[in-house]
Every structure is written in structure tokens, then in C-alpha cells.
Amino acid sequence: MNRTTTVEKELIKAILQGEYVAGSQIETERELAAMYELGRPAIREILQRLSHGGWLTLRKGQRAVVNEYWNGGNITTIVDIIEYFDQVPDAFVLYFLELRIALTPQYVQKAVLHNYPKVVGLLAEIDELSDTAEAFASYDWKLQKELARLSKNPLFSLVLNSFESAYVKMAVKYFESSFRREASLHYYNKLLSFALSADDQQAETLSRAMMEKSYDLWKNQLSPDERIGVKFKLNSIH
Structure with a gap:
């Protein structure tokens, strides 16, 4: 990791730990x-990257202001937060699963509609899938990226690509449960059957049901305190 990247991460850490609170000015x-x-050119570059990542608001001739990153951030902010943790917080995985309920059924439906033979080929790979969290996480990431690409809507791919450094990290955590691996394998097989018949509407319905089930399976394992969310955890770090 080069020096500018290290400093950038240190500033993000300082914001997450509350050393710089929302609305305050940095040096x-x-x-x-x-x-x-x-x-100073290197510092200016770092500040610009933090601005693009939703962490800071830059003002000409004045000190940069720290954003309320949960409301003023963007996808880059999410990835930065996940990379900050050695272990992804359970509540953050829940947030991501909720996001997938909104996105995944849409690109699954369009992928089957426009490219069902390729979807069939992609899903046929489950016959070689090892029963480990790492194997399922790697395959699921590949599956989601390819389905998004096959949907012919490039925005789905751009959104998913933003999560590349964090997706497998969260997926391994999710697939640690053999029950969740079994549920996903059943989903892959059902989706394969709908792809074989080019039934995009059934594929969308199935995908939505599975995303909702994944959310519930994860949520039910969390304690009431954990369901409060990762915001609380971040705000408690000092």
C-alpha cells in the first residue's frame, strides 16, 4: 500500500471513529x-478522492467539511466502510441483502429474457460446486456479475462492480451456514429450470422470493441489539 493510500485510509478511519464528526472541518x-x-499536491489528491467517495465536501479557499456519510455518501463510501472492518458487521450484511431484494430480481429477469441459453450454461456449473462457504461465495459473485452483464443494462454491472472488493467477503460470512448453502443450491436449480424454459417472469418471481428468504434467514440469527445496525456500532467506536 503506497503512502497516499495509507493516509487516505487513516483519514477515513478517523471519521469512522468519530475523531472528525459530521459538520466539522478538517485541517x-x-x-x-x-x-x-x-x-500538498498529494494531500489535495487525497482530499479529492475523499470528496468523490462521499466523505468530505470541499470548499474553495476553505477547510473541507466532514459529511454525514450515511446520508451524503455513495457506493464508494459503502466499500470503504466494509474494508475498514476485519470482519464485516452482521448488520451490514443485512443491509446488503435488503439492497439485493430491490436489484437482483430485475437483472435476473432481463438476463433470462435476453440471454437464457447463456444463463443456462452459467447455472449448469453448480454440478461442480464444492460444499464450502468460499466456493459458494466465489460462484455466487460470478453468477451475479454475469447475470447483470447478460441483462443488457450496464447500470446493474456498474453497481455490482462497486462492491467487488466487499461482495465475496460478505458472501463467505453468509455461506458459513450449511443450511443457507443448501437453500441457495435449491434456488440455483430452480432458476436453471426456468432458464431452460426461457420463463423470465417465473425467474424474476423466484429470485425475489429467494432474496427475501436470504434476508429473513440472516435477520433471524441476529439479536435485537444487532438489528439496530452497523450505524450504532460505528458510532460506538472510540
Whole structure:
């Protein structure tokens, strides 16, 4: 990891740990350059990346302001948060599963509608799938990326690609349960049968039901405190 990336991660960590609260101002470029022993052009580049990631609002001639990242952030912010944790918080996985309820049925339906033979070929790979969390996570990531691509709507792929560094990390956590692996394998087989008959509507209905089931399976394992969410956990870190 190069020095600018390290400093960028340190600033994100400081925001997540509450050293910089939402609405506060961070040090000037000159002060940050002295703190981190970097040139001002490098600091300026870091601040611009943090601005693009939803962490800061830059103001010409003034100090940058820390955003309320849960409301003012973007997909990059999500990935940064996940990368901050050694272990992805259970509540964050729940948030992601809820997001999939909205997205996945749409690109599954369009993939079957426009490219059902390729969907069949993709799903036929489940015959070689090993019964491990890592194998299921890797396959599911490949499946989602390919289905999004086959949907012919590039925005689905762009959204998923933003999660690339975090998706498998969350998926391994989800697939640690043999019951959830079994439920997913049943889903893959059912989806294969609908792809074989080019039934995109049934594929969409099945996918929505499975995404909702995945959400419920994960939510039911969480304690009431864990269901409060990752926001609470982040705000409690000091």
C-alpha cells in the first residue's frame, strides 16, 4: 500500500471513529501535509478522492467539511466502510441483502429474457460446486456479475462492480451456514429450470422470493441489539 493510500485510509478511519464528526472541518492542506509528511499536491489528491467517495465536501479557499456519510455518501463510501472492518458487521450484511431484494430480481429477469441459453450454461456449473462457504461465495459473485452483464443494462454491472472488493467477503460470512448453502443450491436449480424454459417472469418471481428468504434467514440469527445496525456500532467506536 503506497503512502497516499495509507493516509487516505487513516483519514477515513478517523471519521469512522468519530475523531472528525459530521459538520466539522478538517485541517488545512498545509496542516495535513505537515501531519502526514506528504506534499500538498498529494494531500489535495487525497482530499479529492475523499470528496468523490462521499466523505468530505470541499470548499474553495476553505477547510473541507466532514459529511454525514450515511446520508451524503455513495457506493464508494459503502466499500470503504466494509474494508475498514476485519470482519464485516452482521448488520451490514443485512443491509446488503435488503439492497439485493430491490436489484437482483430485475437483472435476473432481463438476463433470462435476453440471454437464457447463456444463463443456462452459467447455472449448469453448480454440478461442480464444492460444499464450502468460499466456493459458494466465489460462484455466487460470478453468477451475479454475469447475470447483470447478460441483462443488457450496464447500470446493474456498474453497481455490482462497486462492491467487488466487499461482495465475496460478505458472501463467505453468509455461506458459513450449511443450511443457507443448501437453500441457495435449491434456488440455483430452480432458476436453471426456468432458464431452460426461457420463463423470465417465473425467474424474476423466484429470485425475489429467494432474496427475501436470504434476508429473513440472516435477520433471524441476529439479536435485537444487532438489528439496530452497523450505524450504532460505528458510532460506538472510540
